[in-house]
Amino acid sequence: MKIFYYPGCTVKTKAKNLEESAIAAMKALDIELVELPNWNCCGTVFGMSTDDLVHQLAPLRNLLRVKEQGGDKVTTMCSMCYNTLKRANHLIREDEEKRRLIADFMSEEAIRYEGEVEVLHLLEILRDVVGFEALKEKVKINLKGLKLDPYYGCMLTRPQEIGIDNMENPTILEELLTALGAEVVKDPMKTECCGSYHTVNAVEVVADRGYEILHSALKRGADAMVLSCPLCDYNLDHRQREIAKKYVDFSGIPVFYFSQLLALALGLETKESRFDLNYVDPLPLLREKRVVV
Amino acid sequence: MKVELSSEKVHSDFVKKVEELSGQNILSCYQCGKCSAGCPSSFAMDLLPSQIIRMVQLGLQDEIINSKTIWLCASCLTCSVRCPRGVDLAKVFEALRLLVTRDKEKLNYVEPSEIPSEQLEELPQIALISNFRKFTG
Amino acid sequence: MEKIGIFICYCEFEIASTLDLERILTASRKMEGVKYAGSYKGLLDTSHQNEIAESIKKEGLDSVVVASCLPRVHQKLVEETVEGAGLDKRSLEMVSIKPESRNGKEARDFSEDAIERLEEAVKKLGKRELKPASSVPMVKKALVIGGGVSGIHAALDIANGGYEVFLVERTPSIGGHMVELSEVFPTLDCPQCILTPKMVQCGQHPNIHILGYSEVKEVKGQVGNFEVLVKHKVTYIDWNKCTGCGECANVCPVDMYSDFQRGTAPQKAIYKPFAQAVPNKFVIDKQGIPPCRDACPIHLNAQGYVQLISEGRFKDALTLIRETLPFPGTIGRICVHPCETECKRKEVDQPISICYLKRAAADLGEEDGEIEPTIEEEKDKKVAVIGAGPAGLLAAYDLRRRGYKIVIFDRFPKAGGTLLVGIPEYRLPRVILEKETERVRKLGVEFRFNTIVGKDITFEQLQQDYDAIFIAIGAHVSTTLNVEGEELSGVIHGIDFLRMVNLGREVTVGKKVAVVGGGNAAIDAARTVLRLGAEEVHLIYRRSRKEMPANETEIEEAENEGIKLHLLSNPVRLIGEGGEITHMECIQMKLGEPDASGRRRPIPIEGSEFMMEVDMVIPAIGQSPNTTLLGEKIGLKVARNGTLNVDPLTLETGITGVFAGGDAVTGPASAVEALGAGRKAAISIDRYLSGEDLRKDREDEWVKPKELAVTTKGVEKKPRVKMPTLQVPERERSFNEVDQGFNQEEAISEAKRCLSCAGCCECMSCVTACEAHAIDHTLVDSYETINVGAIVVATGYELLSKDLIEEYERDPDIMDPLQFERILCPSGPTDGVVVRPSDGKTPKEVVFIECVGSRDPEHHLPYCSRVCCMYSCKMGMLYKHAVHDGTMYIFYMDVRTDGKMYEEFYQRGTEEDGLIYIRGRVSKVFRDGEKIVVWGSDTLTGRRVEIAADLVVLAMAMIPRPDAKQLAKTLGIETDTFGFMKVAHPRLKPYESTVPGIFLAGCCESPKDIPECVAQSCGCAGKVLSLFSQDEVESFMSVGEIVNL
DSSP states (O other), X not given: OEEEEOOOTGGGTTTHXXXXXXXXXXXXXXXXXXXXXXXXXXXXXXXXXXXOOHHHHHHHHHHHHHHHXXXXXXXXXXXXXXXXXXXXXXXXXHOHHHHHHHHHHTTTSSSOOSSOOEEEEHHHIIIIIIOHHHHHHHOSSOOXXXXXXXXXXXXXXXXXXXXXXXXXXXXXXXXXXXXXXXXXXXXXXXXXOOOTTHHHHOHHHHHHHHHHHHHHXXXXXXXXEEEOOHHHHIIIIITHHHHHHHOTXXXXXXXXXXXXXXXXXXXXXXXXXXXXXXXXXXXHHHHHTTSOO | OOOOOOHHHHTXXXXXXXXXXXXXXXGGOOOOOXXXXXXXXXXXXXXXXXXXXXXXXXXXXXXXXXXXXXXXXXXXXXHHHHOTTOOOHHHHXXXXXXXXXXXXXXXXXXXXXXXXXXXXXXXXXXXXXXXXXXXXX | OOOEEEEEEEOIIIIITTSOHHXXXXXXXXXXXXXXXXXXXXXXSHHHHHHXXXXXXXXXXXXXXXXXXXXXXXXXXXXXXXXXXXXOGGGEEEEEOOOOOOTTSOOOOHHHHHHHHHHHHHHHHHHOOOOOOOEEEOOOEEEEEOOSHHHHHXXXXXXXXXXXXXXXXXXXXXXXXXXXXXXXXXXXXXXXXXXXXXXXXXXXOTTEEEETTEEEEEEEEETTEEEEEEEEXXXXXXXXXXXXXXXXXXXXXXXXXXXXXXXXXXXXXXXXXXXXXXXXXXXXXXXOOOHHHHHSTTOOOHHHXXXXXXXXXXXXXXXXXXXHOSOHHHHHHHOOOHHHXXXXXXXXXXXXXXXXXXXXXXXHHOOSSOOOOOOOSOOOOEXXXXXXXXXXXXXXXXXXXXXXXXXXXXXXXXXXXXXXXXXXXXXXXXXXXXXXXXXXXXXXXXXXXXXXXXXXXXXXXXXXXXXXXXXXXXXXXXXXXXXXXXXXXXXXXXXXXXXXXXXXXXXXXXXXXEEEOOSHHHHHHHHHHHHTTOSEEEEEXXXXXXXXXXXXXXXXXXXXXXXXXXXXXXXXXXXXXXXXXXXXXXXXXXXXXXXXTSSEEEEEOTTOOEEEEOSEEEEXXXXXXXXXXXXXXXXXXXXXXXXBOOOTTTOBOSSTTEEEOTHHHHSSXXXXXXXXXXXXXXXXXXXXXXXXXXXXXXXXXXXXXXOOOOOXXXXXXXXXXXXXXXXXXXXXXXXXXXXXXXXXXXXXXXXXXXXXXXXXXXXXXXXXXXXXXOBXXXXXXXXXXXEESEXXXXXXXEEOXXXXXXXXXXXXXXXXXXXXXXXXXXXXXXXXXXXXXXXXXXXXXXXXXXXXXXXXXXXXXXXXXXXXXXXXXXXXXXXXXXXXXXXXXXXXXXXXXXXXXXXXXXXXXXXXXXXXXXXXXXXXXXXXXXXXXXXXXXXXXXXXXXXXXXXXXXXXXXXXXXXXXXXHHHHTOOBOTTSOBOOSBTTTBSSBOSSTTEEEOGGGTSOOOHHHHHHHHHHHHHHHHHHTTOSEEESSSOXXXXXXX
């Protein structure tokens, strides 16, 4: 099957490991992710003020593109894009006046968009279209022996009306990783914020947040973190440099995108998972657990 | 530490504007502190999120603007989803930031031109764009 | 009624300011039947009342609608006016047009609302026909629903007033939540001490009938004469005989969740909720039939013996098993255990090892002196059983116990059938089989071995000599492979091979052996031939491992022993040289669409043939009965697959007096299914020989039980105890038993995993222990209708479930206040010693969180639960009295201590007992190692607060009982959106519900503390006594109905 896919800016540059592993993994599951033609930046964050209609244009224009192409669904693997697109969509679905205003404003487009497209995160496709039971059958390399700590961050589950799972106790990543054969660690920090955009001008805050989250994982016996968002990944993987500087007892821990492990488990070649782009090298761990030779 | 209250202060344009931009009823907040209790950035803040709301309720505009709190908010939405009175705090903080960044007389909280180029190259766009959206006018 | 007048009362403040009177009056005048409509400022004063009377006369009105802000309060006055004007007061309808407060909701068109309500009233009057007014005599008896502190006080006051009271209580004892508490505020009295005297008074009062363990099902009638249907839930105990001694609970093996202890301690399936229970009687909590027992073909009481084993009572377990099954040692070693497939524990981790536990009971439960089964009075009828396998043996056993004379004929030298000749010794040692089949002989059954019916003795002879015959000859003919070369030397079929080995005959075994098949017979043959000296043993099966019918443990053990599995392969021909087999050609298979059996059809892959070097081939792909002698030849119908045809309900064949069952009828199946057939045949033969109808009620022999609600969520995972086995090297060439069996500890540990699905498991230990002979497991629910003149509802409260608060984890050390009360209570499960549930250690840092679920309009309940501020202070004080060096933190928003002496109590808590109050709510509570971490705020200092606590108590919101809404519906009374029952008017009528004659007392009406409950219930009693001062009451529901908001 084919489904439109919205990449967003970061997966094309700084998070190629997320994109490439995801596309390859989905292909192995007979799902082709067709990149949306003419997509534009989603704006990253949902414009929350009541008068901020201009910032809704960016995400909604992407959904308009999907409709234009004849699609009624679009998927994305970046948590922030997912949140922004879905919240903007939800806004115009609920508010008739804003829907009309924005559609009118985009009158130069060939068609009118009024909330017809469904926004799905790639994890939802795995859960609802492929199904975790069916996925289990396709696993060629069992991730047995790996103790993984799934990390959701903020954008996948909040607010509840757009969340892909229960916002206080999501289990979708746990279910995915268990289907792939891994053991999952129970961690109360899994929905606590990584510091997000403070990584630009308040790195200390991010270092403190990162330490709290990663230390919790290490304390609970995790071998690695698993997440879905390029910003969380930057803060929890790349920023380990800053965390180690501030916290001398911090030993470091590999961080995976869920799609990298998915690709691996489906038996694709290791290079398809693009582990070379991870900051903390995960290969020693994978070799130790005999997941990779 | 004295404050003089009057109807001008508690029903000021500032208060009205915050309510309008955020779409929230500020007087719904009964100061329970649950938002502050769960806020991941509060450890670095001088005033707690619940205290900021209190100040909006009393119209204490200057104290809010002079604090670091609204600029330490990460828009993680934990406060909004847990508030028992249903006040979407993240939206209130967004409104407060907008009142500063939209004011031509004030400077941006983050000045993009001052970020060193190596940093601009290293940081993922997602971080830069979201940061500028929140902290610049 | 066709001449309706509408009179609207208004005042500037209430109605005129929000309603458009002109519009309402215009609309009213247009309504059908309305002759007059007018509005009056201040309708309730005399001049305007006169105006109503005048208008009625002037316009010739026959009915009247009066609209005001508080119709219930105004009703009586207006009735008098209307009657004064010559109308029957039932020609009046009162309407409320008071605009509801906005409360943040969208503005409604209040005028439109008012018009709608007036229209409704007009319609009602239009249809109303007045019957002559009559009255009913007042039944001066009262019903009190709920036996908590409120119900008890109401009952006592009414009874002391001289009237009979029925006190219906849902649980086995009265007392309610109050007796669960440790101490009560503000006096810190012991609630058991202050309430139990009242409870005893209720129990002994000549005017009070306590209907315990009962519920109100239906209510009909009106004030003065209610007809109430009460259901007495079955207790399985005759309360007239029960002395409350508790000997039964001492022997009950089943632990269940206790409502009274709220999870801090279990109670037995037979229980009395607490020591001072009134009535002082026991009840049995029996939910139904557990899935294990239902799945078993002989409905063996699996839960029963598993629970007995969990208490180490192996002998009792064995006795229980032997009531149904005389062969536990045998069946416990080889059963295919359909019970385990249905076991609910599998939803948590793995099913209970019910089969292994049965074996454990047989191995460990035998003590000196076997229990002799009873035999009924001897009968002079004789029955012949052909086949000493499980079907034949059990049929013989059952029939012998009924007194018949039985002879079993069998072609083999010993008893057992397939158990003897099919199953290898390393699975079922011969001594066990012999010992158990000997039980059948000891009953007086005669065995004639080495006898083939149809050859050594004719079937006709049997028909002459015996009054009935049961054919249970099994399925001992092996299915051929149907390939070229099958006749070569070295090819010997599985069951033939096993039979020869088991009967001790010489068998030549090859070095490279191939076994074809995937069932238990194939695995048995493979593991046997390995033990006899084969060097390589290969198992060839045409489907994949998932489809193999053999027991999973058997397949695993075969692999452990070195047998190689070749899945998705099938033989195509056997190749030999000089008449001896040398090779087997096979082809690889793939799985296609499912076939008739539901399994995926194997399809050969073209060109994938491969050769295997073999010197022995053992086909074991299927079996069928040998019907050459006992089949069509003697007049029996035989199906295409070789099995005998019988009536499935009675097991009759076409020949009168001849029955058949087991593998001979079903084809190869399990031993336990054969046992089921044997038992069924015995019932049929008994009826046949007694001249009874064979078919009557046979379908009801076992009614499929209803599905049980079993909690599997939150059960801690604990895998099955592993069966110890002989190490692989020790098994080489030996037929010693591989499975060693559980020892006592292992059996008890495994049995403790049982979830007690059915509650009481009917092990009947209680029946034996009860000296008063009060227990009867066959009792059923009963019903009773009572007539009362007034009803007081006092059903109390429940606490909102902690599970609904998702930001606080589920953890044994995060409790609700009633659980903490049980721990603090000196007569509680820990005798008042404060320990935490997870590890029994003393908690030194305790956090109490207020307002959980309360004052939370966004996610849970908007209201304040009223009692939590006081009880948390109380529990803090009690905690500090018990743990002097402990610290209690209380996270609050406001401290609401408004009753008499309450503020002083709170002051004591802080000044004398050092309670630390922190003003702020808590965002998250989670476990971190040994601690429970609490994230809260101190809004007064402006700091976020983190506490690493040992124990956390959540002050959960107070809500009505879950069945309150249903009860309200039954009574016809109104509830609010939360399910609390509504009073007629919050200020002026705080006792009456919205139905006359039904009064509300206690927390079923709204959250309140004990002094307020008592006050309200005594007030209700007063209302009832005042009602009973009348000897009759008008017989209509209400004088004028009120159209509600």
